[in-house]
Amino acid sequence: MPKIYVIDDDPEWGALLLKLLKSNGFEAMHFPTAGRFFDALIKAKPDLILLDMQLAGMHGREVIRVLRQNPDYQKLLVIAVSAHDVKSEHAVKALEGGADEYLAKPIHEDLLIARIAALLRRASGNGVAAGERLRVGPLVIIPEQRRVSLNDREVELTRLEFELLLAFLRQPNRVLTRSLILETVWGGAPNMVTRTVDKHVESLRRKLGAFGKNFETVIRVGYVFKPQD
Known part of the structure; x- marks a missing residue:
């Protein structure tokens, strides 16, 4: 079961994402601060994180920068989430900074699940071993x-x-x-x-x-x- 960490300082949004992810077969945990996320990361690494770019205390781009500089977390999948449009400069900076995907709030639930599945599939080589049927x-x-x-x-x-x-x-x-x-x-x-x-x-x-x-x-x-x- 893929594990997903949600980092967002909005408790209602975090609870909504947890419910959505769990109902779609994912193991999910919510962290309201970057500090609590990094504490948990040391103990167990997820398959993917959903990161609010306007996170209080530590901007999302800084979180991504820390992850990408650590060899243990360089390949950790990151979906950046923000209220800014996907065509905005914020989206460009998030992707250039190392995010694997960018989605704007409010997020269509089916689209979010599809993007998560696509990233996980891509990371695992479509989840199929060579020659497997x-x-x-x-x-x-x-x-x-x-x-x-x-x-x-x-x-x-x-x-x-x-x-x-x-x-x-x-x-x-x-x-x-x-x-x-x-x-x-x-x-x-x-x-x-x-x-x-x-x-x-x-x-x-x-x-x-x-x-x-x-x-x-x-x-x-x-x-x-x-x-x-």
Whole structure:
């Protein structure tokens, strides 16, 4: 279970994040000050931290600087969080200072979970060992080679269809909104419309035949992958 530390001096916001993270399968702890965070860090290192950049007592950029100068914590994943827009100078400085990601408050809950999952996946090499196969019933996936087979027959997917399939498989039985899918698979590319998602899901279903029925439509919301036993 990935461990996430939340460093934020707002107790209500911290409590909200803890509830969200725990409900999505993460182990999470909240620290209202940088000092308490560093004390805990010595005892146990998390997989990722959510850092309020306007932290009282010690600015977020200084926290990141301390982490990046210590060999033990140089690769610790950091998501900088601030009330400033993602296109602001504050976001640029946070990223240039060593943050792995920057999100502006208020944060869309699904987007936050998706960004956390993406960073953890990237840090662990997609969480799949070289040559390892993922199997869901008759469906077999080799992520490293971007290969998919169904009932021992190769399935030809485009790059986006493959990424879409992985997005569903990584979060079974969870409703994914169209906007979240756009953010996760297309990287939130500007000028993209939600109909793009529908077209690719339709194509994916068609190529997977009967297995495609596991991808159910949630009217006016998005889709959910419900693997059958």
